[in-house]
Amino acid sequence: VTDINDNAPRFPAASKNISIAESSLPGTRFPLEGASDADIGSNAQLSYTMSPSEYFALDDKSAGEYLKSLFLVLTHPLDRESVSEHRLVLTASDGGRPALTGTVQLVISVLDANDNAPQFNQSVYKVQLPEDSVEGTLVARVAATDPDEGINQEFSYSIVSSVPASQRDAFNIDPRTGEIRLTGLLDFEDVRQHELQIQARDKGTPPLSGHCSVILEVVDVNDN
Missing domain, CATH: 2.60.40.60 (Cadherins)
Structure with a gap:
């Protein structure tokens, strides 16, 4: 055949x-x-x-x-x-x-590979607060995004430094929401401007980070 x-x-x-x-x-x-x-x-x-x-x-x-x-x-x-x-x-x-x-x-x-660092929607946040603001007052809400997926997309916020450094404990940031709140008192006669360096660090391997600045101008009130 x-x-x-x-x-x-x-x-x-x-x-x-x-x-x-x-x-x-x-x-x-x-x-x-x-x-x-x-x-x-x-x-x-x-x-x-x-x-x-x-x-x-x-x-x-x-x-x-x-x-x-x-x-x-x-x-x-x-x-x-x-x-x-x-x-x-x-x-x-x-x-x-x-x-x-x-x-x-x-x-x-x-x-997915962890090849994208979190990116803030703006590099500098400028805010003003009166010096008589009470503890717990919202200073600013920062926001970042990460185009990766899964655990490479998950990140947390933290305050890595402040100027002046002695006032670092006057602020706290929620690692999940990016809300920065007062945990101390402001005093225009002592410090007129605070600058915070904020970091968003993802959970990839190796982890990648993005950064932004928050500049807080203290507004004088008639307290003297």
């Missing part, structure tokens, strides 16, 4: 999910499972092509007359924040005349 090319190449599934960390370096290779063809001879000799991609290339190394080792090769650094998923089509063509083809969709999910 002489074989005719009546069987198209078939992949194990219609789609394949692949997860790749966005910190992966160009040149990293990921093995792919090839197709099979029930025919024989040249009718079963397969070649592979992949839809064009800026980030990935196909490498097929012949391992025998009818066997090929397939690898997906990263050619460009990934950025989950700009493209979180890539969809490519891998096509297998046999050696028949005419050739028959089979396809599989590669669904590539980019896993």
Whole structure:
């Protein structure tokens, strides 16, 4: 019985999910499972092509007359924040005349790396408070965002320094909400301006930080 090319190449599934960390370096290779063809001879000799991609290339190394080792090769650094998923089509063509083809969709999910520090919505917050403000008064509410995801996106606020340093304990910040409140007393005749350096530090590995300044002008009241 002489074989005719009546069987198209078939992949194990219609789609394949692949997860790749966005910190992966160009040149990293990921093995792919090839197709099979029930025919024989040249009718079963397969070649592979992949839809064009800026980030990935196909490498097929012949391992025998009818066997090929397939690898997906990263050619460009990934950025989950700009493209979180890539969809490519891998096509297998046999050696028949005419050739028959089979396809599989590669669904590539980019896993987040902690490559973004928290960013405040403004670098300097300027506020005024009268010197007779009581403890617990809201000084300012700072806000930051982090475009990463998961634990890389979680961060907390803290006061890292103050000018003058002797007045550091006069202020407290809520690590979750970014609300800064008075925990001491203000005195225009003693200190007319306070400057706080605020940090937002995420929980990634390694952790990244963003910073802003809060400048508080103390307003004089007639207390003398």
